Amino acid sequence: MATARPVRGTHDLFGETIRRHRHVIETGRAASALYGYEEIATPVFEFTDVFLRTLGDTSDVVTKEMYTFEDRGGESLTLRPENTAGVARAAISNGLLQSLPLKFFYAGPMFRYERPQKGRMRQFHQIGIELIGAPEPQGDVEVIAAGAMILERLGVAEHVTLELNTLGDPASRQAYREELVRYLEGYRDRLSEDSLARLGRNPMRILDSKDEGDRKVVEGAPRLEESLNEASRDFFKAVREGLDELGLAYRLNPRLVRGLDYYTHTAFEFTTDQLGAQGAVIAGGRYDGLVEEIGGPSTPGVGWAAGVERLALLAGREEARVRPVAIVPIGPAAEQAARLLAAELRAAGIAVELAFKGKPGQRMKRADRAAARFALSLGDDELASGVVKLRDLDSGEEQVLPRTELVRRLAG
């Protein structure tokens, strides 16, 4: 039955899983709204060029992880591997850059062709926020604070550490990159195979290597900090002071670098040690060159993306589902009355579970499995006197109520 299985790296979400998933998204949406971020939904596919230009043609995401295809009109399209480029593109397309800053929240599926692992899927979900058009370091601080609030509200803050670094402005970053490569070239024979490959492509990644030999070499490497020009230093200082002001604790991590090319200045990650190898739950930074790269006016930006699956895994707890009221008709005469009662209660905003068939005992069992809060039974006696029997399924207590009082009783 090869066709009845999901594609590798994809998952069906239902039951408890999707309840947790939704809880993460709703928590993110609510917290972002408190900071004035409005939701945006961009298409799940874009012209391939949007990602090629922004992610850097040497990043792994672009070189081997994109789902790229040609549509019937011959256009090269790509399923979005992340949403920042799409949001920036949308801001340009819709002329939104006239009025800055823009604050956006998004949630949705992303696609990367990777080897699946815990917390790493081929179709996965992210929430994220983007602050476009704010060059001030206070923008970085706000974005980080909003992320921290979400983690707080999800109850995972104590398992998560904020790591912080700066990549400096493009000039500083470029200068450092050259200096680093010059140093590493001298140790070619001591670097791991992986790192040799990174040397030409993304040398700063080597700082982050887990290989023992690489780490020894890296210990003596020039430090990014020393390549920062004054403007970059001042910017980072202001970000740190802003975080201190809000009491947001962080750990400076000079090895924290970014896989995607558009990042400048602040880079940050909220990481956990509870998810195995995939420890980053929120990651982001400043991307001052991005909008211009896609053909817009030079416009700064800062934002982050969070992995919904990872946060759901970390938050772990059971998400309550809606507890309906179950209606149990007894005898053929009550069937129609039950349907009408169900319609009336639902119209009043009360969730109702009404089975299509079954003896009273079976329907009670079904009510129990639907996690119903109350069971309403009505048979010939109740019909005759215009009442229903209300049973509290948690306590087992029963009372008889006039039908006319039901909505008030259940809504309260």
Place this chain on the structure above:
RNA sequence: GCGGGCGUAGCUCAGUUGGUUAGAGCGCCAGGUUGUGGCCCUGGAGGCCGCCGGUUCAAGUCCGGUCGCUCGCCCCA
């Protein structure tokens, strides 16, 4: 893309040195109880033992391959 572990019922797992009709618990369905759930008792449904090939009188069990899951590397959310 590279390495390790694992594939038996919807789920969690037994299955002896290869040996008859492949088991348990949970879950599901029905009955015990024709106006009442949870607990209990009884019965039932549900398996290409991941797939293909090989060894053998005989394979869930051994061997090879393959696919999938999983953990790590890589990458990243």
